[in-house]
Amino acid sequence: MDDRRRRFEAQALPHLDAAYNLARWLSRSPVDADDIVQDAMLRAFRAFDGFRGGDMKAWLLTIVRNCWLSAGKATKRRGHTPLEDQELVAEGDPEHSAIQQGTRRRLDALVAQLPEEFREALILREMEDMSYREIAEITGTPIGTVMSRLARARALLRETARDCL
Amino acid sequence: MSCEQHLNTQSYLDGELDGTAAAAAESHLNSCADCQAQAAATADLSDALRKVTRYRASDILRHKLTKQLDRESGRSPAKSFWVGAASGGGLSALAAGFALFLLLPPTAATLSQSIVDAHTAALTGGKTIMVASSNHHTVKPWLAAHAGISPLVTDFADQGFVLTGGRTDEVAGMRAAVAVYRHGNHEVELFTWPDRGAHLPESAMAKGFRTAFWKMGDLDYAAVSDVDAAAFQKFVGLAKAQRE
Numbered sequence: 001m002d003d004r005r006r007r008f009e010a011q012a013l014p015h016l017d018a019a020y021n022l023a024r025w026l027s028r029s030p031v032d033a034d035d036i037v038q039d040a041m042l043r044a045f046r047a048f049d050g051f052r053g054g055d056m057k058a059w060l061l062t063i064v065r066n067c068w069l070s071a072g073k074a075t076k077r078r079g080h081t082p083l084e085d086q087e088l089v090a091e092g093d094p095e096h097s098a099i100q101q102g103t104r105r106r107l108d109a110l111v112a113q114l115p116e117e118f119r120e121a122l123i124l125r126e127m128e129d130m131s132y133r134e135i136a137e138i139t140g141t142p143i144g145t146v147m148s149r150l151a152r153a154r155a156l157l158r159e160t161a162r163d164c165l
Numbered sequence: 166m167s168c169e170q171h172l173n174t175q176s177y178l179d180g181e182l183d184g185t186a187a188a189a190a191e192s193h194l195n196s197c198a199d200c201q202a203q204a205a206a207t208a209d210l211s212d213a214l215r216k217v218t219r220y221r222a223s224d225i226l227r228h229k230l231t232k233q234l235d236r237e238s239g240r241s242p243a244k245s246f247w248v249g250a251a252s253g254g255g256l257s258a259l260a261a262g263f264a265l266f267l268l269l270p271p272t273a274a275t276l277s278q279s280i281v282d283a284h285t286a287a288l289t290g291g292k293t294i295m296v297a298s299s300n301h302h303t304v305k306p307w308l309a310a311h312a313g314i315s316p317l318v319t320d321f322a323d324q325g326f327v328l329t330g331g332r333t334d335e336v337a338g339m340r341a342a343v344a345v346y347r348h349g350n351h352e353v354e355l356f357t358w359p360d361r362g363a364h365l366p367e368s369a370m371a372k373g374f375r376t377a378f379w380k381m382g383d384l385d386y387a388a389v390s391d392v393d394a395a396a397f398q399k400f401v402g403l404a405k406a407q408r409e
Binding site: 002004005008009016017019020021024025033034037038041042045046100103104107108111122125126127131132147148150151154157158161164165 | 214
């Protein structure tokens with residue numbers, strides 16, 4: 001394997017799950033998420049020589065979001081698969097009780113229903129631990145807008161997820 | 166949420182402020198009932214959001230990506246470490262071995278190494294603190310919300326160890342809560358993570374950093390710092406003696 005490929009894999013591999021998670025939450029479809037991530041990784045690999053340090057994860061997530069946007073324009077959305085029908089990939093969850101699964105599904109559905117711009121800010125902050133500045137760069141919005149979107153997303157969820165808190 | 170400072174309070178709770186901005190936000194938070202309610206609600210929400218599904222790239226997707234990169238590099242299929250279980254018996258067995266390995270508690274040597282690595286990485290990256298506060302009522306709920314465990318957090322300022330904030334980190338693949346203290350020009354950090362029955366290392370010195378480990382309740386604790394032996398012993402004594 002050539003050196004460029006090796007470096008790309010070594011730096012990008014640790015963030016593949018984050019890339020997929022973002023694609024999945026933005027598109028709300030496992031099929032679209034697969035396509036988006038494949039497209040994004042190929043674009044990232046081609047553009048890798050232009051990547052001059054900085055945060056690899058934020059860089060990849062920016063590309064994922066761009067791919068999601070252009071995929072959306074191309075297909076004009078297939079409508080999202082209802083979450084109930086999707087296979088849930090639970091993270092190391094030892095207890096797996098019915099109640100926990102129920103809460104998880106309900107929270108998943110509530111997050112999926114958030115308007116796009118609120119949903120992406122919340123996912124990047126709460127799941128991917130991105131800073132305001134990184135979220136602003138990834139989404140191409142001013143930091144002030146990131147802050148108000150986050151506040152709005154949280155306020156909406158506090159209302160709708162009241163019974164899960 | 167009627168307080169006009171609520172966005173600033175949010176920035177503070179998200180660990181986006183430092184220095185005087187953080188101090189100002191903290192003093193506002195201490196006196197504003199609206200913002201205290203917001204802080205509590207944000208912590209509860211953050212807690213709930215940790216239950217939301219984290220989707221992972223499937224082995225099939227990883228396999229497709231490898232193929233795609235092979236084509237892109239204009240080469241015959243390369244042996245790539247991207248592909249886990251998807252490509253044949255040998256690798257499956259290897260992947261199964263790794264999975265088993267991940268279920269076992271880390272060894273003492275891994276833990277020692279991991280604590281010093283996490284500490285030095287944070288120091289050199291200048292990222293020791295995600296939430297800046299000298300108030301353990303702020304640091305403790307932040308750690309509970311972000312690390313998923315509720316460690317004891319006490320300010321030992323009167324004894325010479327000033328609580329300056331907290332962050333989350335990783336110790337041997339486990340999420341850990343870190344309380345950060347200042348002692349003169351030195352940083353002292355207290356790591357906490359869920360006990361998985363690991364055999365904890367003896368106190369030691371590596372690369373100029375002292376480490377000490379102990380269990381309390383269902384949590385493992387580790388202190389790490391480059392302070393001198395006497396100060397380190399004192400800190401460990403204080404940390405071991407703290408109670409709810």
